[in-house]
Amino acid sequence: MLAALFLAVLEQFRHDEQAVDAALMERLIQKDPRALEALYDRHSRAVYSLVLRILQQAASAEEVVQDIFLQLWRNAHQFQAARGPLLPWLLTMARNRALDHLRLKRERQRQREDALDPEIAAVRAPDFEAEIDRERRAARVRACIRALPAPQQKAIEMAFFEGMSHSEIAAALSEPLGTVKSWIRNGLLRLKEGLQTAT
Amino acid sequence: MNTCSQFAEQYEAYALGALDAQERATLEAHLASGCAACARAVEEARWLVSQLAHLAPEADPPLSLRRKLLDAVRVPKPRESRSWFPAWAWAGAAALVVFAVFSLWEARRMQIQLADLTARLKIEEAQRQKLAEEKALAERTNLILSDPASKLVTLKAKGGPEVHAFCHPKLGILLYGGSVPMPASNRTYQLWLVMKDKRAKPMSAGMFRPDSSGKVMLMVPSMPGDMDSTAALAISEEPDGGSPQPTSMPIWVGALT
Numbered sequence: 001m002l003a004a005l006f007l008a009v010l011e012q013f014r015h016d017e018q019a020v021d022a023a024l025m026e027r028l029i030q031k032d033p034r035a036l037e038a039l040y041d042r043h044s045r046a047v048y049s050l051v052l053r054i055l056q057q058a059a060s061a062e063e064v065v066q067d068i069f070l071q072l073w074r075n076a077h078q079f080q081a082a083r084g085p086l087l088p089w090l091l092t093m094a095r096n097r098a099l100d101h102l103r104l105k106r107e108r109q110r111q112r113e114d115a116l117d118p119e120i121a122a123v124r125a126p127d128f129e130a131e132i133d134r135e136r137r138a139a140r141v142r143a144c145i146r147a148l149p150a151p152q153q154k155a156i157e158m159a160f161f162e163g164m165s166h167s168e169i170a171a172a173l174s175e176p177l178g179t180v181k182s183w184i185r186n187g188l189l190r191l192k193e194g195l196q197t198a199t
Numbered sequence: 200m201n202t203c204s205q206f207a208e209q210y211e212a213y214a215l216g217a218l219d220a221q222e223r224a225t226l227e228a229h230l231a232s233g234c235a236a237c238a239r240a241v242e243e244a245r246w247l248v249s250q251l252a253h254l255a256p257e258a259d260p261p262l263s264l265r266r267k268l269l270d271a272v273r274v275p276k277p278r279e280s281r282s283w284f285p286a287w288a289w290a291g292a293a294a295l296v297v298f299a300v301f302s303l304w305e306a307r308r309m310q311i312q313l314a315d316l317t318a319r320l321k322i323e324e325a326q327r328q329k330l331a332e333e334k335a336l337a338e339r340t341n342l343i344l345s346d347p348a349s350k351l352v353t354l355k356a357k358g359g360p361e362v363h364a365f366c367h368p369k370l371g372i373l374l375y376g377g378s379v380p381m382p383a384s385n386r387t388y389q390l391w392l393v394m395k396d397k398r399a400k401p402m403s404a405g406m407f408r409p410d411s412s413g414k415v416m417l418m419v420p421s422m423p424g425d426m427d428s429t430a431a432l433a434i435s436e437e438p439d440g441g442s443p444q445p446t447s448m449p450i451w452v453g454a455l456t
Contacts, residue, residue, distance in 0.1 A: 033272045040268060044260050046252065053255035062264045069268050083242065088249035095252065099216070123249060124242035138253035145254055159217040160251045166217050181212065188211040192247050 017133075021086040028076035036073050043087055044069070046134075047094045054098040054161050064101050068094050084125025087134070092123050099163035126196075137195065144194035145187065151175070152183040159184055203229075203237050210237070214244035336418050343373045352432050354453035362415060362434065362451050364390075368426040372404060372419035379409040385439045390417065391449070392424050393431040401433065406441045429455050 021042070027035035047068060052061040068090065072079075079089060145153055151173060158164045158172065170180040206226050212218050213226050230238055343349050343365045352364040354376075362376035374390060382388060387408055391401040402424045407417040422429075433449035 033269060036272055037265075037269055040265060044265070045257065048260035048264075049255040049258045050252040052258050058261075062261065065260060066264060066268050066271070070271060073272050084246060088246045091249040091252040092245050095249070096216075122238070122242045123245045124239060125246050126243055137250065141250050141253040145251070156251065157254065159212075159215045160248065160254070163216055165219055166212065167219050169217070181208075184215065184217060185208055185211055188215075188244075188247060191250065195247075195250065 018081075018085045022081040025076055025079050025081060025086060028073065031073075036069065039072070039086070040069055043090055046087060047090055050091055051094050051098045054095065054102060054163075060101060061098075064094070064097050068097055080122075084123060088125060089123045095160070102163065140194055141191065144191045148183075148187050148190065152187050155180050155183045156187045203234060206237055207240075210240045210244040211247060213241060214248040339370060339418060339420075340373055343367045343370045346370065350426075350455060352453040352455050354432055354434060354451035356451045359450065360413075362453075364432055364453065366422070366426055366429075366432070366455060368422060371421045372417075372432075374407070374415065374417040374419070376409075376415040378413045379415045380413065381409055382436050386436050387439050387441060388415075388434050388450075389437040389441050389445070390419070391433045391435065391445060392422075392429045393433050393452075394424065395428050395430040399428075401445055403441060403443070404432075406437070426455070431455055 021039070024035045024039050024042075028039065044065065048061060048065050051064045051068075052058065055061045055064065071093070072090070079086060083089075145156060148156070155169050155173065155175075158169050159166075164172065166177055166180050166184070169175075169184075170177045173180065206229060209218060209222060209226055213223065218226065226237075230241065346367055349365045349367045349370075352366055354362040354364060356362075359380070360376060360378040362374060362379065364372055364374045366372050372390070379388075387406045389406050390404040392404055393401050404419045404423050405417055407415060409415045431452055431454045433445075433453075434451040435445045435447045435449045437446055
């Protein structure tokens with residue numbers, strides 16, 4: 001009885017988390033600096049961790065993270081709360097920014113000064129997204145990927161954190177292109193299944 | 200012709216950015232053609248890929264970054280202060296200024312009107328008072344003229360016009376005449392009661408000057424002395440403002456009989 005009640009409250013809390021982000025984004029559209037402060041406090045750790053992992057340099061990571069939140073401030077209206085929570089959208093944007101920075105694609109960065117990249121504007125969460133909290137999902141992601149054979153894990157990390165293409169990874173690991181493609185696709189499908197079964 | 204099934208294995212790799220240029224271009228062309236199913240699949244693949252961020256070792260951003268970010272969005276103080284006074288408030292303030300100027304102008308205009316009305320009222324009041332005085336004078340004149348207790352006194356001058364006076368013991372004296380010469384500008388005529396008692400001094404009954412046509416009209420509201428004790432009326436020329444006692448010989452004299 002008590003456990004059911006606890007789960008119901010937890011469930012409500014998870015949905016509230018998403019509602020809180022959506023409400024903060026509404027306030028951000030109205031240019032309320034306190035909303036940015038709250039969003040930063042909620043998500044800067046995840047964003048900074050990702051960017052720092054990609055760039056491997058604190059100063060650059062700080063620069064990119066600041067840029068991400070400033071872009072969020074300027075272009076809050078581009079976020080579509082109906083498609084899912086804010087954080088995956090923010091992380092997708094942060095990854096692209098960091099990889100751009102890593103590749104020194106200054107020209108592309110300049111083009112993105114005033115608008116969010118439209119190709120990352122659409123991130124859609126699956127139905128099960130709200131049914132597992134962030135900490136549990138993070139643990140599940142780490143467990144799923146670490147369960148993969150080391151080369152497969154490496155291939156996925158090279159693609160995600162270093163922005164390398166199938167061909168670049170195949171060359172770097174001296175593996176056939178088809179193998180690398182399968183590793184990455186199968187690894188991601190395993191991850192998807194792992195997250196689904198975690199709910 | 201592309202079919203969705205041929206892209207089914209590429210959604211995750213596309214979201215990851217791992218497709219080679221040719222593959223990416225082909226899938227993007229298909230997405231651009233408006234395939235909703237593939238677009239949705241790509242959007243969901245992006246969510247899945249974003250979960251890989253949890254593989255990054257957790258690290259706290261430095262506090263200075265938070266401060267820098269918040270300073271960056273709070274710097275435009277004028278914009279903030281302006282937001283406390285939005286456009287509609289400026290419009291309201293402008294309307295108030297216009298109203299205040301109009302009110303001041305209106306108040307000034309009304310003040311001028313009020314001053315004008317006050318002045319006119321004073322003139323009319325003076326006229327009304329003058330008319331009232333004239334009416335009172337006419338009534339008293341009528342009373343004096345019609346009352347049998349009144350005595351007519353004719354004051355004569357040597358080689359000059361006569362002046363007449365009706366004396367009433369209670370209603371006073373009515374003096375009138377015509378063709379009376381104008382005294383010098385600093386001089387005035389003064390009417391005196393000459394008493395029967397020769398030791399008594401003359402009593403002043405009032406001062407007057409003829410109008411431009413030489414007409415004289417003086418109303419003395421009450422007798423300054425007992426009419427029965429009065430022997431005559433006399434008029435002398437005195438300095439402007441009158442004298443307590445005559446300073447010159449009388450020009451007109453008339454006995455009260």
